[in-house]
Amino acid sequence: MTVVTDFGIDFSQIGPAVGERFPDVILPDQNGTTVSLHQARGGRRALVVFHRSAGW
Amino acid sequence: MFAISYDPVEVLHNFAAKYGITYTLFSDVGSQVIRALGLLNEQVYEQHTAYGIPKQEHHYGVPYPGVFLLDAQGKVTEKRFQQSYRERETGVSILEQGFGITSSLHGTAVPSQAEGVKVQAYLDADTYRFFQRLWLTLDLTIEPHLHVYGQPIPEGFIPLAIEVAPLPGLVVGEPQWPTPRPFRLEGLDEEFYIYEGNIRVALPVTLTQEGDDQTLKVMVRYQACSQMGCFAPQTITLELPVRAADHVERPRRR
Numbered sequence: 400m401t402v403v404t405d406f407g408i409d410f411s412q413i414g415p416a417v418g419e420r421f422p423d424v425i426l427p428d429q430n431g432t433t434v435s436l437h438q439a440r441g442g443r444r445a446l447v448v449f450h451r452s453a454g455w
Numbered sequence: 456m457f458a459i460s461y462d463p464v465e466v467l468h469n470f471a472a473k474y475g476i477t478y479t480l481f482s483d484v485g486s487q488v489i490r491a492l493g494l495l496n497e498q499v500y501e502q503h504t505a506y507g508i509p510k511q512e513h514h515y516g517v518p519y520p521g522v523f524l525l526d527a528q529g530k531v532t533e534k535r536f537q538q539s540y541r542e543r544e545t546g547v548s549i550l551e552q553g554f555g556i557t558s559s560l561h562g563t564a565v566p567s568q569a570e571g572v573k574v575q576a577y578l579d580a581d582t583y584r585f586f587q588r589l590w591l592t593l594d595l596t597i598e599p600h601l602h603v604y605g606q607p608i609p610e611g612f613i614p615l616a617i618e619v620a621p622l623p624g625l626v627v628g629e630p631q632w633p634t635p636r637p638f639r640l641e642g643l644d645e646e647f648y649i650y651e652g653n654i655r656v657a658l659p660v661t662l663t664q665e666g667d668d669q670t671l672k673v674m675v676r677y678q679a680c681s682q683m684g685c686f687a688p689q690t691i692t693l694e695l696p697v698r699a700a701d702h703v704e705r706p707r708r709r
């Protein structure tokens with residue numbers, strides 16, 4: 400069945416792959432502090448969410 | 456828990472304060488990291504066309520919406536993404552479908568049954584948001600000593616099938632079937648694949664039009680058989696009401 404939002408993207412080919420170490424992300428957080436993802440994780444499991452915007 | 460978007464720090468700060476968010480919201484202004492990770496949504500303008508809204512240039516730079524689950528060593532163990540910035544899964548389905556964690560938070564389960572099979576059907580939630588992907592889950596209990604057929608199936612036999620009655624704007628994806636077991640009947644050459652006991656089937660449904668409360672009508676068709684013979688084919692029909700969430704998102708219009 401055709402899904403109207405099927406834009407033909409194969410996510411297995413996009414972004415970090417399962418089994419791969421997630422690259423470190425070093426960016427400012429909501430307080431302007433530069434944070435390293437892996438450091439902040441501190442050896443724990445993590446969920447990394449990509450979203451469109453907190454503004455719209 | 457970490458989130459990444461192209462918002463500037465101030466926008467994230469206000470958002471975090473408003474919703475009491477204490478986890479890290481990364482500010483990727485200019486989408487450098489989003490791009491470097493290969494997650495830039497290149498189809499955003501096509502998606503505007505598909506949704507019937509004017510091209511919004513400030514939308515360019517958004518990533519595909521989705522999540523990565525990392526283990527203690529920082530390796531990706533799961534990833535779940537949607538094609539468009541509007542199609543997102545519910546938290547329940549990310550837990551259940553993505554990470555195999557059964558959640559007790561679902562939509563109301565609707566039971567029904569016919570000869571040999573009991574069904575309980577439920578959605579992720581009792582409410583829907585425009586374009587949100589909801590998983591419809593059906594838990595089937597097949598009576599002991601009976602089985603129903605899966606695919607592939609020889610001609611003339613009736614496989615377990617699930618259909619959702621059409622509704623305006625309703626898009627139904629492919630069901631995810633459990634693996635059936637191979638089965639041979641004495642005296643017959645054909646190979647069958649069967650389901651027995653308790654099985655779970657899930658299929659994604661998306662309501663692409665904003666609107667009022669809807670009722671999803673789900674039909675489960677099957678033929679229950681024993682070693683000795685088969686019952687007449689049956690169709691179980693279930694009705695699952697789903698209410699429009701209070702704040703259904705509306706497309707932006709200039």
